[in-house]
Amino acid sequence: MATVTNRHRIALIGLGGISQSVHLPLIARLHDRVQLAAVVDLSAQRTAEIADAHGRGIKQFLSVDQLLSSGEKIDGAVIASGGTHAVDAKKLLEAGVTVLAEKPLGYSLAEHKDLANAVDSSGLRVGYMKEYDPASREAKKLLENLHIRSVEVEVLHPADAAQLNFAHLRPAATDVDEAVLAAASKPTKTAIEAAIGGAPGKDIDRFYPNVVLGSVIHDIALLRYLMGGIGTVEEAHHYGDEFPGSLFMRGQLKKHPAPWTLNWHFIAKYPEYQETVTIHHDEGTVQLVFSVPYVLNGPTRLNVVRGLPALGVERTTQTWPQCEAFETEWKEFLDLIEGIPNEASSLDESAADIAVGQCMINALASSLGAPLGPNTEAVITAKGNDTL
Known part of the structure; x- marks a missing residue:
């Protein structure tokens, strides 16, 4: 059997409805390009259930801080948690991780200004499917x-x-x-x-x-x-x-x-x-x-x-x-990880x-x-x- 190569290590952050109905099925569909490396959720029970159901070796974390401090190699992250995504997006971008954040990215213009002043946002896309x-x-x-x-x-x-x-x-x-x-x-x-x-x-x-x-x-x-x-x-x-x-x-x-x-x-x-x-x-x-x-x-x-x-x-x-x-959104996100820009x-x-x-x-x-x-x-x- 041929070895799958060029798979990007992705962290899925937030394991609610949009992740279960859309992102996890598409990760499985795009198996030739995606490796689900980590799942992040406030619920330890949910991270364990999702990790066990979607492959071996998937690391489990209760926060983005835990993920980043673990030293786990991550190429990209999809933020699908509840509430603002600006805080986690900033941390991930600072760590050099390409980010796809579900809408809305944030709830205030101050959050957007903070991101603009703090990080290079060229590796960020907002998920308007x-x-x-x-x-x-x-x-x-x-x-x-x-x-x-x-x-x-x-x-x-x-x-x-x-x-x-x-x-x-x-x-x-x-x-x-x-x-x-x-x-x-x-x-x-x-x-x-x-x-x-x-x-x-x-x-x-x-x-x-x-x-x-x-x-x-x-x-x-x-x-x-x-x-x-x-x-x-x-x-x-x-x-x-x-x-x-x-x-x-x-x-x-x-x-x-x-x-x-x-x-x-x-x-x-x-x-x-x-x-x-x-x-x-x-x-x-x-x-x-x-x-x-x-x-x-x-x-x-x-x-x-x-x-x-x-x-x-x-x-x-x-x-x-x-x-x-959504699949096209994922493919263009993976292209972005590879350095191929888009206008999304x-x-x-x-x-x-x-x-x-x-x-x-x-x-x-x-x-x-x-x-x-x-x-x-x-x-x-x-x-x-x-x-x-």
């Missing part, structure tokens, strides 16, 4: 040099079980000491307070990390990737008696004199996650329809409407079932997305009658950016 989707990449090509008229985003978000039942996730960890959990959560709380202040009311402290930077940020990043992004946030409203309910937002695009609107709905019993991005332009329509993101090889539909000679109309639908967005989102793009998210939460807080404090990042960002 939609920019690796073949449908998104084709849509970006189609939209080049076109005059955009409007962008409409609709997200139908069911309860997590409707997206993750198939993955048979391991039960939640119960062996993490409360003091350890509190210490691990402190950087996230500090960053969120810097962004929106302490206890702003009206569930703003839940909307910001869980909805705006937990879900809507995918759309913020996608519009940036496709057409230069969001320029202004002019309106944001919440509907529904319970959190998170529904959000409506609107504003203008950054590089086009055209409006964007977003309708985001949490509907617990909706049968399946769906996200639709419809872009009308001077010559027709480009539409992306995304399905459950955690189901690998569930293809995005690219619907295109365009004119033909003699007043004809062509309507096409394309899918790429053999090309998985990194520190600057993440900071730009956080700034848009802060403008969104500032507008939402105002509409809910719970305006943020004048010294919060979100207010300062909103006042300082007529165009983001």
Whole structure:
């Protein structure tokens, strides 16, 4: 049997839903290029279970500090833990490790500035899988040099079980000491307070990390990737008696004199996650329809409407079932470890997305009658950016 060579030693940090449903299966799929060398999680029980289930010789650690102090050789690390990833990303980059961090990289612009001042971020990528989707990449090509008229985003978000039942996730960890959990959560709380202040009311402290930077940020990043992004946030409203309910937002695009609107709905019993991005332009329509993101090889539909000679109309639908967005993300991450650069989102793009998210939460807080404090990042960002 031939010996497998040129495999990169990877540490997987955070062993929750995204790691179990996406990253671990892809590590197995990319066995010719990846060796899972270490797993890191606050739960010793979970690290042991995952290590035992995914190969021999996988080292187990309870923190990135433990990993780095162990002397274990690591080429790259995927950060998929809860909360901010900026602290661990900084430590890993300082140690010369290439990093792929799940979104959001952080919750404050201060975190991004600290990273920019402290480390070379050329070895950092932020995991916005939609920019690796073949449908998104084709849509970006189609939209080049076109005059955009409007962008409409609709997200139908069911309860997590409707997206993750198939993955048979391991039960939640119960062996993490409360003091350890509190210490691990402190950087996230500090960053969120810097962004929106302490206890702003009206569930703003839940909307910001869980909805705006937990879900809507995918759309913020996608519009940036496709057409230069969001320029202004002019309106944001919440509907529904319970959190998170529904959000409506609107504003203008950054590089086009055209409006964007977003309708985001949490509907617990909706049968399946769906996200639709419809872009009308001077010559027709480009539409992306995304399905459950955690189901690998569930293809995005690219619907295109365009004119033909003699007043004809062509309507096409394309899918790429053999090309998985997360897998492409992994392959380009491995290329980056090998010194092959790419233009995927990194520190600057993440900071730009956080700034848009802060403008969104500032507008939402105002509409809910719970305006943020004048010294919060979100207010300062909103006042300082007529165009983001």
